[in-house]
Amino acid sequence: MIQLFHVSKYYDRRPALSDVNLQIAKGEFVLLMGPSGAGKTTLLKLLFCAESPDQGQILVQNRNVARLRRSDVPYLRRSMGMVFQDFRLLPKKNVFENVALPLVVQGASAFETKRKVTEALKAVGVEHRKDSRPTTLSAGEQQRVSIARAIVNGPIILLADEPTGNLDPELAGEIIELFKAINARGTTVMVATHNRQVADQVSRRVVTLNQGKLVSDEGVGQ
Amino acid sequence: MRVVAYLVREAFSNIRINRTTTLIAVATTAFTLACFGVFLLLYLNLRGVISSLQDDIQVVLYLDDGLPAQQVSDLQQRLKTEPGIASLAYVSKDQAVADFRAQFPSEAHLLQGLGENPLPASFVVTLGPRFRSSESIKRLADRMKDIPGVAQIQYSREWVENLATVIGYVELAAIAVGAILSAASVTIIASIIRLTLYARRDEIEIMHLIGATGAFIRIPYLLEGAVLGALGGLLSLALLRGGFEFFKLQLGAPGRLLGISSGFSFFPDHISLLMVLVGLLLGFTGSGVSLLRFGRAKA
Numbered sequence: 254m255i256q257l258f259h260v261s262k263y264y265d266r267r268p269a270l271s272d273v274n275l276q277i278a279k280g281e282f283v284l285l286m287g288p289s290g291a292g293k294t295t296l297l298k299l300l301f302c303a304e305s306p307d308q309g310q311i312l313v314q315n316r317n318v319a320r321l322r323r324s325d326v327p328y329l330r331r332s333m334g335m336v337f338q339d340f341r342l343l344p345k346k347n348v349f350e351n352v353a354l355p356l357v358v359q360g361a362s363a364f365e366t367k368r369k370v371t372e373a374l375k376a377v378g379v380e381h382r383k384d385s386r387p388t389t390l391s392a393g394e395q396q397r398v399s400i401a402r403a404i405v406n407g408p409i410i411l412l413a414d415e416p417t418g419n420l421d422p423e424l425a426g427e428i429i430e431l432f433k434a435i436n437a438r439g440t441t442v443m444v445a446t447h448n449r450q451v452a453d454q455v456s457r458r459v460v461t462l463n464q465g466k467l468v469s470d471e472g473v474g475q
Numbered sequence: 476m477r478v479v480a481y482l483v484r485e486a487f488s489n490i491r492i493n494r495t496t497t498l499i500a501v502a503t504t505a506f507t508l509a510c511f512g513v514f515l516l517l518y519l520n521l522r523g524v525i526s527s528l529q530d531d532i533q534v535v536l537y538l539d540d541g542l543p544a545q546q547v548s549d550l551q552q553r554l555k556t557e558p559g560i561a562s563l564a565y566v567s568k569d570q571a572v573a574d575f576r577a578q579f580p581s582e583a584h585l586l587q588g589l590g591e592n593p594l595p596a597s598f599v600v601t602l603g604p605r606f607r608s609s610e611s612i613k614r615l616a617d618r619m620k621d622i623p624g625v626a627q628i629q630y631s632r633e634w635v636e637n638l639a640t641v642i643g644y645v646e647l648a649a650i651a652v653g654a655i656l657s658a659a660s661v662t663i664i665a666s667i668i669r670l671t672l673y674a675r676r677d678e679i680e681i682m683h684l685i686g687a688t689g690a691f692i693r694i695p696y697l698l699e700g701a702v703l704g705a706l707g708g709l710l711s712l713a714l715l716r717g718g719f720e721f722f723k724l725q726l727g728a729p730g731r732l733l734g735i736s737s738g739f740s741f742f743p744d745h746i747s748l749l750m751v752l753v754g755l756l757l758g759f760t761g762s763g764v765s766l767l768r769f770g771r772a773k774a
């Protein structure tokens with residue numbers, strides 16, 4: 254599903270990632286951990302083609318994303334869902350429109366859009382707020398909306414960068430449960446975090462980075 | 476179909492949300508287009524005037540005094556076969572005197588003192604539309620001056636040439652002004668769209684992240700530019716029309732300037748439409764320019 258071979262990425266000649274090798278199988282739930290500046294965000298950015306590696310190869314669903322043409326990037330992203338610490342919702346559109354956006358850009362029909370958006374909103378439990386502006390929602394609700402947007406397309410991979418960073422522990426726990434439920438339906442999930450509590454709650458595979466190097470890769474619990 | 480509706484809605488909601496910048500964009504485009512429009516109006520009207528003046532261009536062939544009637548009619552036959560000549564009028568000696576009396580009644584006594592009629596007979600030649608340039612008049616005159624019986628040829632060469640020069644200058648000025656002002660409105664629209672892009676860079680990034688193609692993201696901005704430009708074009712037409720009516724009023728209808736009797740006219744419909752289209756194109760280009768720059772800055 255996701256394979257990294259000797260991947261390095263430099264910013265101003267300083268390595269953000271150096272010689273990372275990683276294989277993730279379909280349906281796995283992987284936590285990406287490590288201290289601030291370890292390279293977690295950089296690794297995720299390489300996976301959704303916001304950055305390209307300076308060395309090494311990256312295969313996502315058997316496609317070499319390191320060599321992807323810029324015009325092909327949108328199509329790769331349509332098979333992925335992305336969740337961020339700061340939610341990244343469009344403030345001028347309501348919840349329904351925000352969640353519908355990945356379908357609209359693909360030209361989905363109104364009927365299909367309504368069905369899928371309603372389903373996604375139900376799955377994350379914010380269906381009752383579908384006509385609200387994101388700014389009128391609590392942080393936890395906003396993150397749920399952004400997760401609904403990430404899964405509305407039925408993605409094969411879900412990438413999340415510090416999804417609980419702006420939430421208190423209780424809300425964070427609820428969000429992690431959502432990810433587990435999404436994973437249980439077959440989606441490969443990769444969550445970057447430096448929150449130990451999350452790791453304890455998930456108790457799955459944990460990949461740890463430090464100063465750009467992969468320092469440990471272990472199954473927890475299972 | 477749904478995508479198109481979405482893109483159009485995005486463009487118009489942008490226009491509605493950024494009302495002040497929209498107003499500035501439309502006003503500046505209108506102003507620049509109106510400046511150009513003044514030149515265009517001047518040029519088109521001048522060209523109209525000139526072609527009506529050229530209708531009056533005549534060449535007069537004065538005949539040898541006492542040319543026999545037979546030779547006059549031979550000459551007339553010969554002139555009728557000339558390709559550049561549209562019409563031909565014979566003015567006899569007597570007719571010439573009558574014309575002179577009619578034209579200059581106060582000078583009529585001058586003729587009386589001379590006894591015998593001193594005015595020569597002549598052919599007044601009107602040229603076909605394609606033979607009114609100064610070169611073809613000269614060519615025709617050169618050919619005819621050697622015909623036996625023709626004493627002298629008269630036509631106002633400088634006058635014809637001056638007209639051509641004037642119209643050439645106006646044309647040049649219109650092109651130069653048009654080019655400068657087009658560049659100005661492209662720049663203005665480009666910077667306005669750039670401001671919008673900058674203000675919405677987070678939204679644009681989000682659109683990229685959820686898998687929108689570059690075209691999908693760009694089209695609303697291109698549409699926005701085109702709409703702003705077209706609105707500017709419309710407003711410029713309104714401004715020009717207002718200015719034109721005011722100008723006509725000042726001159727006193729029907730605009731008699733330099734003794735020209737043909738009234739001034741506003742743009743014909745197809746030119747008006749063209750002005751709006753030019754506005755649209757300028758807006759579209761302005762938008763495209765800033766999108767290109769924005770895209771490059773991001774890469």
Ligand SMILES: Nc1ncnc2c1ncn2[C@@H]1O[C@H](COP(=O)(O)OP(=O)(O)OP(=O)(O)O)[C@@H](O)[C@H]1O
Binds near residue numbers: 265268269291292296
């Ligand atoms: N755009 C950039 N330009 C320059 N340096 C960068 C850039 N992005 C990241 N870096 C550097 O690369 C290194 C890894 O950054 P990264 O954001 O991947 O860390 P992280 O593990 O996500 O940290 P955090 O937990 O704080 O989010 C850091 O040293 C950071 O300063």
Ligand SMILES: [Mg+2]
Binds near residue numbers: 293294295414415
């Ligand atoms: Mg990070």
